[in-house]
Structure formats: C-alpha cells, structure tokens
Amino acid sequence: MEYRKNDIVTLKIEDCGIDGEGIGKADGFTVFVKDAVIGDTVRAKIMKAKKNYGYGRLEEILTPSPNRVEPECAFARQCGGCQLQALSYEKQLEFKAGKVKGHLERIGGFTDIPMEEILGMEQPFHYRNKAQFPVGKSKDGRIITGFYAGRTHSIIENRDCALGVSQNKEVLDRVISHMEKYHIQPYDENTGKGLVRHVLIRYGFFTDEMMVCLIINGEELPGEDALVKSLREIPETVSVMVNVNKKRNNVILGETVRLLWGKPYITDKIGEISYQISPLSFFQVNPYQTGRLYGKALEYADLTSNETVWDLYCGIGTISLFLAQKAKMVRGVEIIPAAIENAKENAKLNGFTNTEFFVGKAEEVLPEQYARTGERADVIVVDPPRKGCDETLLATIIEMQPDRVVYVSCDSATLARDLKYLCAHGYQLKKVCPVDMFPNTVSVETVVLLSKGKVDSKKIRVEFSLEDMDMSEFQDGATYPQIKEYVLEHTGLKVSNLYISQIKRKCGIGVGKNYNLPKSEDSRQPQCPPEKEKAIREAFKYFGMI
Numbered sequence: 438m439e440y441r442k443n444d445i446v447t448l449k450i451e452d453c454g455i456d457g458e459g460i461g462k463a464d465g466f467t468v469f470v471k472d473a474v475i476g477d478t479v480r481a482k483i484m485k486a487k488k489n490y491g492y493g494r495l496e497e498i499l500t501p502s503p504n505r506v507e508p509e510c511a512f513a514r515q516c517g518g519c520q521l522q523a524l525s526y527e528k529q530l531e532f533k534a535g536k537v538k539g540h541l542e543r544i545g546g547f548t549d550i551p552m553e554e555i556l557g558m559e560q561p562f563h564y565r566n567k568a569q570f571p572v573g574k575s576k577d578g579r580i581i582t583g584f585y586a587g588r589t590h591s592i593i594e595n596r597d598c599a600l601g602v603s604q605n606k607e608v609l610d611r612v613i614s615h616m617e618k619y620h621i622q623p624y625d626e627n628t629g630k631g632l633v634r635h636v637l638i639r640y641g642f643f644t645d646e647m648m649v650c651l652i653i654n655g656e657e658l659p660g661e662d663a664l665v666k667s668l669r670e671i672p673e674t675v676s677v678m679v680n681v682n683k684k685r686n687n688v689i690l691g692e693t694v695r696l697l698w699g700k701p702y703i704t705d706k707i708g709e710i711s712y713q714i715s716p717l718s719f720f721q722v723n724p725y726q727t728g729r730l731y732g733k734a735l736e737y738a739d740l741t742s743n744e745t746v747w748d749l750y751c752g753i754g755t756i757s758l759f760l761a762q763k764a765k766m767v768r769g770v771e772i773i774p775a776a777i778e779n780a781k782e783n784a785k786l787n788g789f790t791n792t793e794f795f796v797g798k799a800e801e802v803l804p805e806q807y808a809r810t811g812e813r814a815d816v817i818v819v820d821p822p823r824k825g826c827d828e829t830l831l832a833t834i835i836e837m838q839p840d841r842v843v844y845v846s847c848d849s850a851t852l853a854r855d856l857k858y859l860c861a862h863g864y865q866l867k868k869v870c871p872v873d874m875f876p877n878t879v880s881v882e883t884v885v886l887l888s889k890g891k892v893d894s895k896k897i898r899v900e901f902s903l904e905d906m907d908m909s910e911f912q913d914g915a916t917y918p919q920i921k922e923y924v925l926e927h928t929g930l931k932v933s934n935l936y937i938s939q940i941k942r943k944c945g946i947g948v949g950k951n952y953n954l955p956k957s958e959d960s961r962q963p964q965c966p967p968e969k970e971k972a973i974r975e976a977f978k979y980f981g982m983i
C-alpha cells in the first residue's frame with residue numbers, strides 16, 4: 438500500500454537506520470521514525486512520502502519496547518551524538534552484531550558466517566578520550582558550547598556529555614569564562630568571522646594526562662597566558678595548544694599547531710605499550726575497548742615471533758606495536774607524515790627495533806615495496822578509514838599471498854565489499870568478531886580473519902567489480918534518495934542517480950570507477966544541467982559531503 442503526506446500509520450519498529458531512527462513497515466510501506474526504538478509499536482504521521490517508503494513523525498508510543506530505557510543524558514533526543522541511548526545496552530549489542538552479519542550477507546554474499554560474540558562494555562558511558570566541542574552563540578547572544586544536533590550545525594548546549602570524561606566540563610567552563618572576560622567572539626560559520634571555533638580535549642585514561650587545544654580562526658588568542666594559568670589549575674592538564682584553522686569549511690582542525698604550555702602531546706597506554714598522542718593524531722577514542730580490539734587482531738594474526746607482517750593504514754603505529762611484540766618484523770604504512778613521525782617515536786619509546794614505517798598511500802607503497810623486494814608477507818593487517826581499501830591494494834594482497842589477512846573495519850558495508858573481493862580471489866572467511874567501540878551510537882567496529890584457501894563458489898553468490906558499485910553511500914554523507922529529496926524540496930528540481938554521480942565525481946567524492954558511466958565510448962549520456970548541478974552541490978554541502 439502507498440501512503441501520502443499527513444497519513445497516520447501504526448507500525449512495529451523492527452530495525453534501526455544509520456541515524457538511529459526506528460524503521461518499521463505499515464502494509465509493506467517502510468517508515469523511518471525518529472525517536473522510536475526497536476520493539477516499540479508507534480503511531481506516526483507521514484511527513485514525507487515516496488513510492489515505497491516515507492519519513493514519519495512520532496505521534497504516540499502505543500506499546501513501548503521492552504528494551505526501552507531512560508537515557509542517561511538529558512539531551513540524548515536532540516543531540517546527534519548518541520542515537521541509541523533509549524535502547525537497552527543488551528539490545529544495542531544485538532543490533533550491532535546483526536548489522537555486521539546483515540552486511541556480510543547482503544553486500545558480501547556470504548552464508549554460514551563464522552561470527553564470534555560481540556565484545557561489549559561493562560559500563561557503556563564515559564568512555565571517550567577525545568571530544569571536540571563547537572563554540573557558538575545562543576539566540577540571546579550568550580557564548581555556548583555543546584554538540585551539533587543530528588545532521589545540522591546548530592549547537593545543543595551541553596558541557597557534560599555522558600560519553601566524555603568529567604574534566605570536559607571544567608575545561609569548557611574555564612574556556613567560556615575566559616572568552617567572556619576577554620570579549621573573544623566565537624566563530625560564525627555564516628560570516629566566517631569570530632575567533633574560537635572548537636575546543637578539543639584529549640585525555641589519557643591510563644596516565645591521567647590531559648591536553649586542551651583551542652581551534653581558532655586566527656593566529657593568536659587574547660590573554661593566552663591567563664588561559665594557560667586557568668587551565669593549569671586542573672591537575673590533569675599537561676598540554677595547552679592552539680590549532681589555526683582559517684578555512685571556511687567543515688573540517689575541524691587546521692594544519693598548524695602552536696604550543697602555549699606543557700608538552701606537544703599526551704601519553705597514554707594500551708596494554709603494555711605507551712603512545713604519544715598529538716592534536717592531529719588519529720587515536721582510537723575508546724581506550725578500554727581498543728585493548729580488546731587490538732588483542733583480537735593480535736589473536737587472529739597468530740604470531741610466533743617468526744613472521745613478517747604489514748600493518749596498512751597504521752596511524753601512529755598503534756596496531757603495529759601490538760603486533761611487534763610477537764612478530765619478527767612489522768612494516769607500517771600511513772598517509773599522514775606526522776602520524777608516521779609519531780609511530781617512529783612510539784616504537785623508540787617502547788624499545789622496538791623490529792619495526793619500519795613508510796609514509797604514503799597503502800595502495801602505492803605496498804605494490805612498490807613488493808615490486809622492489811619481492812618479499813612476501815606472512816600476515817597483512819588492514820585498518821582503513823570508512824571508505825575501505827582501494828582495489829589496487831586488495832589486488833596486491835592477492836598477489837603477495839599472505840597466510841592470513843586480518844581486517845579491522847569501522848564500516849561493515851565497505852568491509853563486506855572488500856571481503857567479497859578477497860574471498861573471490863582465494864581467501865576464506867575464518868572468523869568475524871564485532872567490537873563495540875562506540876556504545877550508544879550506531880557505529881560498530883569489526884575484526885575479521887581470512888586465511889588462504891581455495892575459491893569456494895558456493896560461498897559467493899554474485900560476480901562483481903568494485904568499480905561498478907557506488908559505495909560512497911555507506912560512508913559519511915547522504916544516500917541518493919536523501920540527496921534527491923533534499924534537491925526536490927529546496928528547488929523543486931528532480932535529479933537522477935546519473936546526475937548525482939556525475940557531480941560526485943566532479944567534487945572528488947568516491948564513486949565506483951565505472952558506476953553510471955556509459956558502457957561504451959560511443960554511447961552518449963545526458964550531462965547534468967548547470968541549475969541541477971548547483972542544487973546537487975547545495976545538497977552535498979548540507980549533508981557535509983563537501
């Protein structure tokens with residue numbers, strides 16, 4: 438059945454979408470309902486309707502889910518950070534394990550998935566060692582800080598996030614009163630004026646060292662010494678820095694950092710290994726679960742001190758050093774030069790002599806090194822960003838034929854795509870373990886073990902090429918239907934998948950290499966007209982894709 442705007446539907450919520458919205462069906466018509474949780478029976482008003490699906494506003498919870506809980510944070514509904522706080526933690530874990538399994542089945546084409554039990558937390562709050570608070574103004578002109586409401590840039594005022602450390606509030610109180618005293622204006626995204634954009638706080642859970650870094654739209658901050666004096670009164674402060682970002686974009690951190698006081702980094706430990714972490718370094722945000730995640734990767738790598746291992750996308754060498762405890766040699770590759778500097782320092786700090794690090798793209802460094810040395814690897818570990826591995830890299834792994842591949846992933850959709858490729862080229866899926874690194878949010882991390890085996894055609898249902906798929910929907914940003922809907926609503930124009938993919942390419946957003954390209958050189962494709970291009974670009978901006 439088809440529903441239209443303003444229709445009222447009754448439905449049972451059975452799933453959860455990427456923004457944590459409840460998903461249910463009314464007579465085969467799928468409805469996304471914000472603030473409804475799995476297991477609720479709700480009455481919803483259709484606010485937007487498409488052919489087979491629509492977006493509903495929660496009117497009434499007719500029967501609350503037995504898994505509904507009172508959120509710990511008073512702002513959980515408005516804030517975009519925690520999408521699942523109203524769902525019991527047990528059910529959250531079930532949902533996440535199901536999400537990984539579902540992606541492996543639907544995208545990867547796998548059956549009989551060797552899933553291990555998801556590794557959850559005992560206390561799923563106050564686990565984040567890093568927080569980035571935007572600074573802005575309230576309607577009545579006060580300086581405020583907090584978090585962005587879901588998919589917007591309006592700040593929900595909150596200095597005491599339930600996922601962060603208790604020191605966050607004290608830091609923010611001091612920064613805001615400093616701004617008030619010195620008449621420092623927060624940055625305004627619309628005008629590009631104002632000074633303070635964000636406050637970044639990093640905390641070492643096992644060392645109790647804290648770094649405060651103000652991201653500013655300028656070179657200097659009025660009263661820098663007074664701010665340092667105030668922040669030093671918090672006993673855990675070991676580092677106060679500014680980061681300069683004068684660009685008018687959505688990227689939080691700029692490239693330049695300046696030390697105001699203390700050390701340019703904090704130190705923290707995972708297991709037996711110490712790491713130095715600077716403002717720009719990638720470091721897993723949940724230190725408790727990171728030890729378990731890396732422990733699982735190490736278990737799957739099954740090292741006996743004789744192996745040569747590559748750790749691709751190695752960041753500051755976190756997994757590399759974990760592996761180096763039990764390997765003959767570990768080689769790490771990372772695109773950010775500063776992270777590789779950190780990785781080398783971290784190796785030295787911990788006394789490792791069996792590591793080597795390379796700056797560059799994994800998909801370039803690995804084939805180059807393999808061509809140069811011809812040395813095979815016993816184990817290859819990959820931990821790519823959400824977009825997953827480049828196909829050139831996967832092809833090189835296949836060529837190198839390591840005994841085991843350990844894949845650590847923060848996006849199970851691109852993970853499933855890459856596993857499908859590796860298994861279609863001779864690897865076997867041996868173990869899958871989801872790890873809950875981000876309780877109360879929809880994200881889930883996964884560790885996978887693949888080992889060399891024969892091609893098993895029964896396990897793979899469809900032939901495919903990465904180039905023919907557009908996986909960018911699974912990354913940050915919006916889906917094709919969401920973009921179409923935004924464009925229609927704001928301009929009245931209808932745009933096709935073809936036009937969206939053309940503009941994605943122009944903007945440098947990853948689209949499968951052949952996705953929506955003409956099948957032969959002579960075939961003609963319509964080109965996106967300028968007014969539609971403008972509208973699509975606006976939608977990309979709205980969804981934070983450019």
Ligand SMILES: C[S@@+](CC[C@H](N)C(=O)[O-])C[C@H]1O[C@@H](n2cnc3c(N)ncnc32)[C@H](O)[C@@H]1O
Pocket residue numbers: 719720721749750751752753754755756770771772773776797798799800820821822847
């Ligand atoms: C999910 S993080 C993993 C970092 C590290 N393994 C850890 O656990 O801390 C992904 C890393 O890949 C890096 N990266 C992104 N694209 C890359 C590429 N093409 N080649 C190498 N590194 C890349 C990012 O800078 C980031 O440090």
